Amino acid sequence: MKPVETSPLTRKLSAFVALSEIELGALERLHQRRRSFAAGSDMVHQGQSAQAAYILSAGWVCSYKLQPDGTRQIVDFQVPGDFLGLRSVLLRTSDHSFEPIVDVQAAEVLTSDLLEAFAQTPRLATAILWAASRDEAMVVEHLVGIGRRDAVARMAHFLLELGARLALVGMGSKEGFGCPLTQYHLADALGLSAVHVNRVLRQLREQGLVTFRDGHVTLHDYAGLVALADFDPAYLDQTGPLLT
């Protein structure tokens, strides 16, 4: 007997709220409209007005802004269980672009479906808005990192955060995780040059802290990394007012 397949989003939310059968059902119904995107082809372009949001079920996506001078800044990565374009569907045209980093499976969520689910299951709405708020906190932390951490601490912090996010959906642990990003992705996300990213990774490797190689991140010294990065996962673990 095959168990009902649990989506990564369900897994993530369940780590923070005990959802009822009804809520779980509503959540799974949001996953009906399955779509695929190939690596490299933008899912949403900057300035495009979005009709739908997506729940990522497999693959990695990055959201970024392009500068007139050709450089880009990656604002955030989406991993399975993450929402994508949630804000733009509710309120405005998208102000960044989304690019699948590998082939992606996602569930398309129409505004109407989302509002209906929210109306019928308010606790689910709270849970999803909590997840959105957590994403926002990550952007703020990202801002702090770029503004006030040097390259090594920034990298360490980034890898730790990524590991924590993936662990929540069963795709990583304190030992390490699979990671399809290139050093160019890291550079565009961390506000560094690709060359410097390489040097920073070498330094972290030679200090026995972490190895980034062949699509896999190995955390050799978790505690050491946490100390180096001043990593405080409070902004990720927050359970807050959800337990009502």
Add this chain to the structure above:
Amino acid sequence: MKPVETSPLTRKLSAFVALSEIELGALERLHQRRRSFAAGSDMVHQGQSAQAAYILSAGWVCSYKLQPDGTRQIVDFQVPGDFLGLRSVLLRTSDHSFEPIVDVQAAEVLTSDLLEAFAQTPRLATAILWAASRDEAMVVEHLVGIGRRDAVARMAHFLLELGARLALVGMGSKEGFGCPLTQYHLADALGLSAVHVNRVLRQLREQGLVTFRDGHVTLHDYAGLVALADFDPAYLDQTGPLLT
């Protein structure tokens, strides 16, 4: 006959949506619980769980995160008409601190008041959420600036954005605006040292672009600044789905 005093928030929202008398009334009722804060004393501390949000009616506030090493990163400034702690009241304990830069007048908004206003005037809810979404877009733009703009462009962009925000509530124009920030504030916001901020300001002044002095910003060459900063106010002006 004295006209009804219009709050800066009302003024800001009215620039984007035509609000009905009923909606305007609900908005003004949110301003009942007036409070004052003195410059320098934190309004909300990092980690504190917030019971209320505030609508800023006079004065400037900054929201920031403190690093364990003592440096701080200012995430955003709030000027009259801006919400403060809106997210934390809805969903989570605050993950940054708020500090009044000058003496501040604000209206305390309880969660219950807000939810009631939202329920009774959905269009007002949309308008307020739109404003929140705009704030988020500003954080993203801030991230891009720190990650991918050099110090001069970053400063120019920041001053232009600030001017545009203030113009919306009648406190600035393309000529300039009053600004109580110190160069230390600029440094903490832009991810620079205070010393370098000073040099950058000098450079901008000597190029005849902008003067930052004695609490006043004078934009001598608006178009020149826009070009230097690659300033595209699209993320601020977005009217989007509000006009329904």
Add this chain to the structure above:
DNA sequence: CGACACATTGAAGAGCCTCAAAAAGGGTGG
């Protein structure tokens, strides 16, 4: 007048970038 916060300037050095080139996969077609 002295105390304090803020602004300004100089000098020296660290961190990160750019340019340049080579090595190491990974896939594709012959």
Add this chain to the structure above:
DNA sequence: CCACCCTTTTTGAGGCTCTTCAATGTGTCG
């Protein structure tokens, strides 16, 4: 199965941006 291309990683050298440290100037307030 190999030759080839393209992407990604790696390394070196030199230079520019921004930082740190230190000192002086300026304005305000008790």
